[in-house]
Amino acid sequence: MLYGCIPETELKSTGFELIQGITNTLRGFKLITENLSGSYATMGDLFVQVISLLLSLADSDDPIFSGIKSIRLTVRDELKRRMDGLENNDIVLIPTFLDPSFKEKYFSSKYIYEEVRRKVADAVQNLDLEIRNVESNEVVPVSKH
Structure with a gap:
């Protein structure tokens, strides 16, 4: 045309x-x-x-x-x-891994996939430890009576 x-x-x-x-x-x-x-x-x-x-x-x-x-x-x-540098950038890698439509093919190698999986597992474990620390250090409010 x-x-x-x-x-x-x-x-x-x-x-x-x-x-x-x-x-x-x-x-x-x-x-x-x-x-x-x-x-x-x-x-x-x-x-x-x-x-x-x-x-x-x-x-x-x-x-x-x-x-x-x-x-x-x-x-x-x-x-x-x-x-x-995207495959070295956690800001891109971790959301890609956590995306519900995630597919392993988005990572160029099995090594990178396993590394991201380890980082996510470590982050979850660290978050769990932080939550436990906060819960054990909570201060009970003192009543004013």
């Missing part, structure tokens, strides 16, 4: 390749959007799919994507910069 709106003199082969590259890039996002809107999926379920899609697009050597290479490189570099 977009191609039909542009006069022939304005659309050269490189322009068509750029449109084709953008269309192919957006196709994956369209599928993810359909999955999110058409089911009970949560963003947590789709987060891994989105990151995987972006990284695969950024690393693709397909000539169709040549017109948007600088965009892909920027996306790849920014994703790597922002996401590389």
Whole structure:
């Protein structure tokens, strides 16, 4: 449809390749959007799919994507910069583990999964100890009579 709106003199082969590259890039996002809107999926379920899609697009050597290479490189570099340390970040790992829709596949290795499981178990045990300490140190209010 977009191609039909542009006069022939304005659309050269490189322009068509750029449109084709953008269309192919957006196709994956369209599928993810359909999955999110058409089911009970949560963003947590789709987060891994989105990151995987972006990284695969950024690393693709397909000539169709040549017109948007600088965009892909920027996306790849920014994703790597922002996401590389996520598996070391307890603020991300523990909620992912505790999420009711949790799946082991969200962790890249069994070691990381076991480490998060240990951290959650330790946190629960420490919380239990703190509650017991508070209960044993409670002060009984003195009546004013």
